[in-house]
Amino acid sequence: MPFTSMDDLVSETTGGKFWRNDWNKITGGSAYTAGRWYDFSGLGGSPVANAWAGTALTYTPCDESTGNGTQIFGLRHGGNVSTDTKHILNVASVTAVATGVPGILMLVDMQGYWPTISCNTLSAQTLSGTPSPRYTNGVGLRLYPVLTAVNGATAQNFACNYTDQDGNTGNTLPVTVSMTASSVVGHIPTSGTAANNYGPFLPLANGDYGVRNVASVTMSAANTGTMALVLARPLLTLPITTASVAGERDLVNQLPSMPRVYDGACLTWLYFAGSATAASTNFYGSVDFGWG
Numbered sequence: 001m002p003f004t005s006m007d008d009l010v011s012e013t014t015g016g017k018f019w020r021n022d023w024n025k026i027t028g029g030s031a032y033t034a035g036r037w038y039d040f041s042g043l044g045g046s047p048v049a050n051a052w053a054g055t056a057l058t059y060t061p062c063d064e065s066t067g068n069g070t071q072i073f074g075l076r077h078g079g080n081v082s083t084d085t086k087h088i089l090n091v092a093s094v095t096a097v098a099t100g101v102p103g104i105l106m107l108v109d110m111q112g113y114w115p116t117i118s119c120n121t122l123s124a125q126t127l128s129g130t131p132s133p134r135y136t137n138g139v140g141l142r143l144y145p146v147l148t149a150v151n152g153a154t155a156q157n158f159a160c161n162y163t164d165q166d167g168n169t170g171n172t173l174p175v176t177v178s179m180t181a182s183s184v185v186g187h188i189p190t191s192g193t194a195a196n197n198y199g200p201f202l203p204l205a206n207g208d209y210g211v212r213n214v215a216s217v218t219m220s221a222a223n224t225g226t227m228a229l230v231l232a233r234p235l236l237t238l239p240i241t242t243a244s245v246a247g248e249r250d251l252v253n254q255l256p257s258m259p260r261v262y263d264g265a266c267l268t269w270l271y272f273a274g275s276a277t278a279a280s281t282n283f284y285g286s287v288d289f290g291w292g
Helices: 006-014
Strands: 018-028 037-039 042-046 088-092 105-119 142-149 154-162 175-177 211-219 226-240 249-250 267-273 283-290
Touching: 006 283, 037 142, 088 105, 088 226, 105 142, 105 283, 142 154, 142 211, 211 226, 226 249, 249 267, 267 283
Parallel strands: none
Antiparallel strands: 018 042, 018 283, 037 267, 088 249, 088 283, 105 226, 105 267, 142 226, 154 175, 154 211
């Protein structure tokens, strides 16, 4: 059960039901473009980089203890605690690089992904596998594509066919969603400042507030590159505004308080570049967890 009072929170966490994770990520050899979103899970640092392992077009589940089955790339948060419930108590992050700010970090629970989707075909690509999300019926789960090999300059629109939180199949995106060419692996190509860019998540059909599964994806034109389509639950955002000054959130006293972290959660960061972020920019942060 969750904490019943501040006294209970203090008693439980000081009694050993507490975990702190310090993480560090370094952007790659290419600069990030202002106004775009990027997935930090594939970056070097701690935890190790997600190499998007798995069979092409087949759902790969992700969790804390096994990662994607090849790399354990998520932030460790203390293991399974059932029948207790685990919550985030504090978060912080800082960069010493001037172009790394302003920016926004978003912590997500990556349920899994479909890897090696080709950007070089106009045909619908059928996705296989059935997610078993940590959130009932996929409520609150969102989708975002991540470049796993750079794409070219050919203009493309992105479409997908998915199952919503109520089990309705055949749902499609309600608007045209355009992909922005990028030479950066880890870029969320449907995000940016161009017309029909949306980010970080793909827009869902009117009335939808979750995703259970995805049947297929289709590109409007052939291009180069590959991507993964990620199924994730956003947990919190953390603005960082000033170089060498930590952005912090006290999630015990601020509302909404103490986002829940489910057993097995695979926690990774997304990053919104508020300015042109230089290559090899270092980000450091910490997350405090408690359960009771």
